[in-house]
Amino acid sequence: MRTRKAVLMVALLLVLFSKRKGSAAFAQTLGDDAMCLQGVLSALASKGGGLSSWTSTGLKTPCLGSSASSLMGVGCNNNRVYSITLNASKLAGTISPSLANCTLLETLDISSNRLEGPIPPNIGNLSYLVSVNLSNNHLDGNIPVELSMCAYLNAIDLHANQLSGPIPSQLGLLQRLKFFDVSNNKLFGAIPPTLSNTSTGGPRFNMSSFKGNSDLYGYPLPVEPAGGLSVVAIVGIGLASGLVSLIVTFTAACVWLRVTEQGFAAQEGKISQLMAEA
Ligand SMILES: *[C@@H]1O[C@H](CO)[C@@H](O)[C@H](O)[C@H]1NC(C)=O
Numbered sequence: 001m002r003t004r005k006a007v008l009m010v011a012l013l014l015v016l017f018s019k020r021k022g023s024a025a026f027a028q029t030l031g032d033d034a035m036c037l038q039g040v041l042s043a044l045a046s047k048g049g050g051l052s053s054w055t056s057t058g059l060k061t062p063c064l065g066s067s068a069s070s071l072m073g074v075g076c077n078n079n080r081v082y083s084i085t086l087n088a089s090k091l092a093g094t095i096s097p098s099l100a101n102c103t104l105l106e107t108l109d110i111s112s113n114r115l116e117g118p119i120p121p122n123i124g125n126l127s128y129l130v131s132v133n134l135s136n137n138h139l140d141g142n143i144p145v146e147l148s149m150c151a152y153l154n155a156i157d158l159h160a161n162q163l164s165g166p167i168p169s170q171l172g173l174l175q176r177l178k179f180f181d182v183s184n185n186k187l188f189g190a191i192p193p194t195l196s197n198t199s200t201g202g203p204r205f206n207m208s209s210f211k212g213n214s215d216l217y218g219y220p221l222p223v224e225p226a227g228g229l230s231v232v233a234i235v236g237i238g239l240a241s242g243l244v245s246l247i248v249t250f251t252a253a254c255v256w257l258r259v260t261e262q263g264f265a266a267q268e269g270k271i272s273q274l275m276a277e278a
């Protein structure tokens with residue numbers, strides 16, 4: 001009887017201990033999400049009315065229950081933040097690198113705002129990211145190559161920003177990528193074939209994904225940079241210069257012929273004169 005009681009006590013202690021350990025880990029991950037959202041908020045210079053729900057109390061526990069959040073635009077799953085949807089929310093400011101603390105984030109949509117500055121490269125730490133929409137903002141700098149570390153990415157929408165530099169070819173290695181739009185930026189260089197063509201040779205993303213970047217070139221856009229000379233212009237210049245040189249040569253030949261003809265005529269005249277004198 002006594003031993004049974006002791007065993008029960010030990011079992012109870014074990015349960016309590018493991019529970020405490022579990023909740024410590026739980027608090028830690030909750031802390032990551034809180035740190036993430038607090039960072040996101042503090043990087044914003046102007047927060048549309050909706051973000052008044054992002055109170056300091058609310059930010060301490062971003063997820064109430066398993067799927068609810070008191071914070072506008074925040075989606076939870078199993079007590080963790082899995083989506084941030086703040087499209088067209090009148091946000092200005094920058095994207096905080098703290099975003100990478102939302103380690104289970106799957107959906108990020110902060111499109112159609114007035115966000116500026118770079119896309120933080122540590123966005124590549126978001127291993128479960130499925131969809132990223134940063135379109136219609138004023139973001140500048142390069143497209144971070146680190147995005148290619150988000151292996152589950154299905155959709156990358158960066159259209160209508162001020163992004164510059166080349167498109168990292170590593171993005172073409174994302175196996176699940178079904179949607180890709182970097183149109184209307186300031187990107188330059190050759191379009192990576194891994195994004196324009198599939199491994200089987202068919203087209204992967206068409207020109208609507210790439211248009212509106214004046215110095216981006218290669219299939220599916222025209223081969224030469226639009227800012228440089230088009231193929232038609234090059235052929236035209238070639239033909240025109242050929243024609244000009246043809247005319248010049250022809251004229252020169254005619255002039256030479258006429259001069260030598262006159263020379264001959266003069267000489268002939270002299271000879272006949274000499275012959276007449278003799
Ligand atoms: C944000 O996007 C979702 C779907 O992507 C759309 O249903 C919603 O209307 C958008 N919100 C605003 C404010 O445009």
Ligand SMILES: *[C@@H]1O[C@H](CO)[C@@H](O)[C@H](O)[C@H]1NC(C)=O
Binds near residue numbers: 100
């Ligand atoms: C988490 O946020 C803190 C505070 O903003 C930051 O210093 C840290 O780099 C972030 N962690 C990651 C993985 O980005």
Ligand SMILES: *[C@@H]1O[C@H](CO)[C@@H](O)[C@H](O)[C@H]1NC(C)=O
Binds near residue numbers: 111156
């Ligand atoms: C991204 O957001 C814009 C508007 O904010 C929308 O038009 C576009 O369809 C979205 N892209 C994706 C891949 O959902």
Ligand SMILES: *[C@@H]1O[C@H](CO)[C@@H](O)[C@H](O)[C@H]1NC(C)=O
Binds near residue numbers: 121122124125146
């Ligand atoms: C985040 O990614 C950077 C590289 O982009 C890496 O150096 C860093 O260790 C990562 N941090 C975490 C917490 O994963």
Ligand SMILES: *[C@@H]1O[C@H](CO)[C@@H](O)[C@H](O)[C@H]1NC(C)=O
Binds near residue numbers: 193197202
């Ligand atoms: C991609 O496909 C186009 C059209 O089929 C073809 O002209 C081009 O050579 C291909 N590029 C590469 C690198 O395979």
Ligand SMILES: *[C@@H]1O[C@H](CO)[C@@H](O)[C@H](O)[C@H]1NC(C)=O
Binds near residue numbers: 206207208
């Ligand atoms: C490009 O592809 C998209 C999606 O696959 C399609 O909706 C669109 O009509 C295509 N545009 C052109 C110009 O082919």
